[in-house]
Amino acid sequence: MIKNLPKTFDFNKIKNKIYRLWEKSGYFNPDNLQNHKKPFTIIMPPPNANDPLHIGHAVFVTLQDLMTRYHRMKGEKALWLPGTDHAGFETQVVFEKKIAQEGKNRFSFTREEFYQLVWDYTQKNRKIVKQQLKQLGASCDWSREKFTLDKDIIKVVYQTFELLWKDGLLYRGKRIVNYCPKHQTAFSDLEVKYQVEEGKLYFVRYNFKNDPTRYIIVATTRPETIPGDVAIAVNPKDERYKDYLNQIVIEPITLREIPIISDERVEINFGTGALKITPAHDATDFEIGRDHNLEIRQIINFDGHLNELSGPLQGLTIKEARLKVIEILKNNGSLIKEENYTHEVGHCYKCGTVIEPMVMDQWFVAVNKKFGKENKSLKELAVEAVKLKKIKIIPNNFEKVFYHWMDNLKDWNISRQIYWGIRIPVWYCQDQANEICRSHQGIIISPFKKPTKCPYCGSKNIIQDSDVLDTWFSSGQWPFATLLANKKDDIKIYYPTSVMETGWDILFFWVARMIMLGLYRMKKVPFKVVYLHGLVRDKDRQKMSKSKGNVIDPLAVSDIYGTDALRMALLIGNSPGRDIIISEEKIKGYRNFSNKIWNASRFVLMNLNDFNGKKPKLTKKDQKYLKDIKKIAKKVSKYLDNYHFSLAGETLYHYFWHTFADKIIEEMKARIYQNKNKKAAQYVLYNLLKDSLKMLHPFMPFVTETIWQIMPHFDKKDQKILMIEKWP
């Protein structure tokens, strides 16, 4: 009946046809799975809409599609909800790099023009990403697809903003923040990468005002900030400086008078035990300054240059200023000595520029503030959810990592001084013309309507906050925002979602924030399980990056070896929380496997003449084979249910190749050729193949579906599409 099947499986020939078959069937949308009851939900971590997919995306597609297809076949209402992320800062950087080739940057355009250009750029990329997800076999429900800048998503984000404000969990304030002078925006603590650097510790002498023979020596790594000093602090318990307190000394660059104060935060054993206080440019100093009511003397501008308050350093960059200040200190005899000093310096995670602590008005989420009936903070709620096992993190050692990070969590800066993103929905009254307005500090929160005048004092002199929200503030709401923004009952049916599958590298950036915001808005955890996969590295354990030239393009690989091979290569040997090493050889190996599936099937199909599907009399061994595969099914199901995807894949690989193909087919071959008990042989082969295809389908959907479409079906219960067959 079936002859002349090609000798090799050609992925490119069937990929569009097969994906279209699935898509047209409508079964990506769980609404169409009528007999399926129990919901199973995965919200896709939205890829950034600023670049095509890389190999890391292929990992999540493989794992999430595997789970979705498995649960769909088990008769569950499987929803895999796709989307893309505007990825605020990331995208702006990518885009600015692009236009830099034309000698332009964001300041070459108006804010509105720039936004439109990036919008168009991301929309183009979204189309590419969608096409790529399809080629990787993603069985997600495109009818529910969302973008983080969709109007209905922004609406949810703004609602959250407003609620947080009303609950007192959101505040605006002058705080010291991590500022990148190159990108000219502030960051949260997470975007700062610390690197060990060889530096110098400079010992600088500050003379007493009323007695130049007396002085105090301060150790600093940042002498260029001396013009920003507003005090010298010593520890109150430090015997050496007992009678120095409240003395006035002369700051040696701009010759201002500053006092010596005491504060317990000064460490007696570091340097000389005396600390210069520069509230505008150091986090600890900021706190000490605040508690002592000291002036915030900003001497570095937001463009990274020193300003007029720095006297002779004015106009210089930070680096230049350091050299200059050392020269001045040497000349006036204030530099007592230099010591080599190794310390960690914060850098912008994107461009490597040294992060400058700056004082700015920013919006913060108060993660440590207790609120509501339960009187718990966002942080406490999140920690509790994990402790009470309402959320399980796989692998579980990351639960400890999670607690450790949460312990150290400080308020979250969500203001970004960029154009691309969701604008902070706040206006400020410039006049603050009455007491009420002043009591509100002129802050007008108005997410859904642009105000025309100040609601407190009536002034029309109002301006909008120029900043946008941290991208993670919106993606942190993704699990419920996508469901709220879709069909009416989605949130009821699909929330809490089943699994959040993502990389361990964004456990803090994203997962922790989703837990906090999900619990805040929905009073329920956003997901029951967090499955963390590793980072993809090359053969030499190097992180893949374009600049290193070691990237593997998943789509190119898919074109050459097929998506099925790529998926298996990314799955086998991939255990949660561990990095994945991938090489072309490995992918080739699984290409051979997909071809093995093709050829074993080909053999079975070509030897089904006269076979009618009816069960003939079977030998004992035949019966054993049919029983054995049920055992395999049990084993594979157990592995999948316990998130041991690699072991599940390996089990099937082994069974199909080394048991089914190498042993059983070889044995039956003789019976078929010699016409000995042939019907039974055909029956066994046909049914083992069918079960194998079903189990392999979530792993290798294209080759299995292709064969399913070709093979004859005798059982009326057989589905037209393998994707919705019942799991064995």
Added chain:
RNA sequence: GCGCGCGUAGCUCAGUUGGUUAGAGCGUCCGCUUGACGUGCGGAAGGUCACAGGUUCGAAUCCUGUCGUGCGCACCA
């Protein structure tokens, strides 16, 4: 300073409630194969599971320590 990992075949890695002969991909060696598949088949070599001690009838797996190695967080005057 606090915390989390890793060390298994030549290479890269699996090995999840401790249980026969420790697995995979690639590589090496020998043989086979003219009809499912050279993208194949059969077979072989190759592992004191970092080291030392302990628990156990039994340890790659659990505990303690040592060495090597990677990472996160905090501080960072």
